Amino acid sequence: MSFEPSARIETVLQEERVFKPSSNVLGKYSISSFDQYQQLVDSAKSNPEKFWGDAALKELHWFKPFDIVLDWSNPPFARWFDGGKTNVSYNCLDRHVLNGLGDKIAIIWEGEPGEVRRITYKELLIEVCRTANALKSMGIKKGDLVALYMPMVPEAAIAMLACARIGAPHSVVFGGFSSEALRDRLNDGQAKAVITADGGFRKDKIISLKEAVDAALINNSCPTVKSVLIVKRTKTNIDFFPERDIWWHEIVPSQSIECLPEQMDSEDRLFVLYTSGSTGKPKGVVHSTSGYNLWAHLTFKWIFDVQKDEIYWCTADVGWITGHSYIVYGPLSNGATTVMYEGVPRPSNPGAFWEVIQKHKINIFYTAPTAIRAFMKSGRKIPDQYDLSSLRLLGTVGEPINPEAWMWYREIIGRNNCSIVDTWWQTETGGVMISPLPLATSTKPGSATFPLPGIQADVVNSQGETVQADQGGYLVIKKPWPGMMRTVHGDPKRFRETYWEYLEPIEGDLVYFAGDGARRDKDGYFWIMGRVDDVINVSGHRLGTMEIESALVSHDSVAEAAVVGKADEIKGESIVAFVTLETDNAPSEVLMNDLKKHVIKEIGVIAKPEEIRFTNSLPKTRSGKIMRRLLRSLASGEEVKGDISTLEDKNVLDELRK
Ligand code: WT7
Numbered sequence: 001m002s003f004e005p006s007a008r009i010e011t012v013l014q015e016e017r018v019f020k021p022s023s024n025v026l027g028k029y030s031i032s033s034f035d036q037y038q039q040l041v042d043s044a045k046s047n048p049e050k051f052w053g054d055a056a057l058k059e060l061h062w063f064k065p066f067d068i069v070l071d072w073s074n075p076p077f078a079r080w081f082d083g084g085k086t087n088v089s090y091n092c093l094d095r096h097v098l099n100g101l102g103d104k105i106a107i108i109w110e111g112e113p114g115e116v117r118r119i120t121y122k123e124l125l126i127e128v129c130r131t132a133n134a135l136k137s138m139g140i141k142k143g144d145l146v147a148l149y150m151p152m153v154p155e156a157a158i159a160m161l162a163c164a165r166i167g168a169p170h171s172v173v174f175g176g177f178s179s180e181a182l183r184d185r186l187n188d189g190q191a192k193a194v195i196t197a198d199g200g201f202r203k204d205k206i207i208s209l210k211e212a213v214d215a216a217l218i219n220n221s222c223p224t225v226k227s228v229l230i231v232k233r234t235k236t237n238i239d240f241f242p243e244r245d246i247w248w249h250e251i252v253p254s255q256s257i258e259c260l261p262e263q264m265d266s267e268d269r270l271f272v273l274y275t276s277g278s279t280g281k282p283k284g285v286v287h288s289t290s291g292y293n294l295w296a297h298l299t300f301k302w303i304f305d306v307q308k309d310e311i312y313w314c315t316a317d318v319g320w321i322t323g324h325s326y327i328v329y330g331p332l333s334n335g336a337t338t339v340m341y342e343g344v345p346r347p348s349n350p351g352a353f354w355e356v357i358q359k360h361k362i363n364i365f366y367t368a369p370t371a372i373r374a375f376m377k378s379g380r381k382i383p384d385q386y387d388l389s390s391l392r393l394l395g396t397v398g399e400p401i402n403p404e405a406w407m408w409y410r411e412i413i414g415r416n417n418c419s420i421v422d423t424w425w426q427t428e429t430g431g432v433m434i435s436p437l438p439l440a441t442s443t444k445p446g447s448a449t450f451p452l453p454g455i456q457a458d459v460v461n462s463q464g465e466t467v468q469a470d471q472g473g474y475l476v477i478k479k480p481w482p483g484m485m486r487t488v489h490g491d492p493k494r495f496r497e498t499y500w501e502y503l504e505p506i507e508g509d510l511v512y513f514a515g516d517g518a519r520r521d522k523d524g525y526f527w528i529m530g531r532v533d534d535v536i537n538v539s540g541h542r543l544g545t546m547e548i549e550s551a552l553v554s555h556d557s558v559a560e561a562a563v564v565g566k567a568d569e570i571k572g573e574s575i576v577a578f579v580t581l582e583t584d585n586a587p588s589e590v591l592m593n594d595l596k597k598h599v600i601k602e603i604g605v606i607a608k609p610e611e612i613r614f615t616n617s618l619p620k621t622r623s624g625k626i627m628r629r630l631l632r633s634l635a636s637g638e639e640v641k642g643d644i645s646t647l648e649d650k651n652v653l654d655e656l657r658k
Pocket of ligand 1: 275321396397398399400401422423424425426427428448514515516528529530531537540541542
């Protein structure tokens with residue numbers, strides 16, 4: 001496995017400020033003091049089976065209770081709640097309607113051009129049943145994978161829940177990915193159908209989703225895909241292929257409003273979601289039914305603790321895990337009101353978020369550090385124009401948040417009256433793993449604080465030994481948890497090697513390696529320091545350097561490419577590509593732009609290199625491995641430090657410095 005210890009995990013940030021937990025709340029909270037948190041931590045540690053078993057029985061509805069809590073006889077392949085039968089859409093809908101919450105608003109949808117839809121739990125259940133029946137009528141059966149490539153419209157959540165209802169795992173592909181990236185995912189997952197829209201509104205433009213689906217499927221390139229279900233959203237003209245295309249509005253509304261939920265085994269797949277790693281193509285992260293449902297449910301309850309009449313808003317896109325766990329499954333499983341927003345802040349509407357908060361009186365707001373840094377840059381005068389007094393809790397996710405941005409979020413958006421929860425987790429973990437609890441944890445700006453109850457997180461060195469306070473190391477999870485990914489779709493070996501065999505077993509047990517560096521301070525607070533592998537995080541979007549390199553190399557003029565991340569004030573990191581050209585090709589501005597376009601075509605606009613530097617050769621070790629550490633220093637204009645004795649040709653550095 002290619003891995004170079006990164007200098008990044010050695011950085012030590014000095015931060016002494018501490019903020020007490022919230023007192024701005026009234027109501028009934030699941031964890032309301034540090035003592036209570038500590039008791040949960042202790043009981044989870046002393047008897048994990050009882051802790052998780054009790055939680056699963058209490059928080060989820062079971063058609064048939066499980067026989068065993070955890071089967072860890074074949075690590076790292078966990079089986080949670082085996083023998084149990086449940087259905088995630090039942091947990092998110094039916095049980096609330098049966099409990100008298102039918103008229104409560106489940107989803108408030110704020111459409112990009114300004115329209116609003118409010119959907120009650122009862123209405124959502126009806127729409128989900130209709131859609132589930134429509135999928136059945138299209139020939140979708142339990143176990144068939146259904147891909148979603150959609151804008152942020154309620155139909156996206158409805159489609160996810162409809163898939164869950166009939167036991168068809170979904171695979172949501174973010175609408176910003178290109179047709180090529182979509183095709184790879186459809187083929188890897190062997191998708192039977194695609195649910196999409198004619199188009200989506202994005203930053204004052206329309207993105208042609210259906211056209212991208214057509215391009216992905218052209219010439220039978222995805223032979224498993226038999227049908228395409230299309231939501232009419234932008235009224236864009238599309239090509240319609242009657243043998244496989246179906247309009248949502250022509251098939252869904254006429255269906256029966258009843259659809260019995262399929263009784264799913266705990267370990268049946270709920271969804272596959274593709275994410276980038278340090279090697280190879282994106283991997284399909286597999287999540288299962290009960291374990292994921294429980295973890296999304298519990299973490300949402302512990303952290304956000306939405307009270308009876310509160311409104312909660314997470315600004316993510318459903319194409320990412322944050323949208324899965326904290327727009328759809330976590331909030332709905334808890335019977336909360338969740339806001340879904342189709343827009344994004346943009347120069348033509350920099351106050352977009354604050355307007356939505358004011359309009360819907362949002363109480364709990366969850367967004368990404370990159371957004372906060374962008375707002376910070378344009379100054380407090382914009383948020384100051386809005387009434388944000390409904391807010392009581394602010395969350396962040398996706399990348400490390402720098403203390404300045406944390407303080408700004410607290411002071412300017414939270415008016416010093418809201419707790420900040422900096423939540424660390426990953427696609428693979430299903431839900432949040434390390435986070436403050438608003439009523440229990442004293443926070444420090446920039447720290448994700450402590451692991452949630454039941455999560456055995458640690459910071460270790462490459463021998464698996466716990467490092468001392470304030471020493472950098474690898475962030476690991478030492479025990480299985482219900483929301484953990486089950487495998488990489490179609491590649492169990494990769495699952496084992498990437499996550500569980502990266503580090504040596506500790507006391508004979510496999511440990512989960514997250515890919516992040518971290519340190520713990522003298523008070524035990526966790527400080528996440530970012531990826532230590534070849535993954536870069538651009539505006540909270542996770543990209544593998546290898547994927548971008550492969551995209552560049554697939555261009556006719558490119559011989560070799562090496563991609564690194566460079567610190568960026570707003571995006572966290574930006575992409576810098578070092579490129580060597582095939583003979584007979586000369587560097588030029590035109591070629592540079594052409595290469596950027598090529599990457600957009602191969603992966604999507606999120607992977608566009610900020611900078612491309614042409615060079616005659618790349619710095620390599622004698623065994624031919626590209627020395628990214630050197631490129632990282634060069635990209636950020638730093639002097640190259642550390643050992644360069646393994647560098648094959650020292651002249652390369654001089655050339656690159658120029
Ligand atoms: C990677 C996972 C979890 C949903 C969004 C991203 C980084 C995530 C934090 C945080 C520092 C964070 C890590 C992680 N990350 N949250 N609070 N502080 N870093 O999911 O695309 O799977 O990316 O995002 O590097 O490994 P993802």
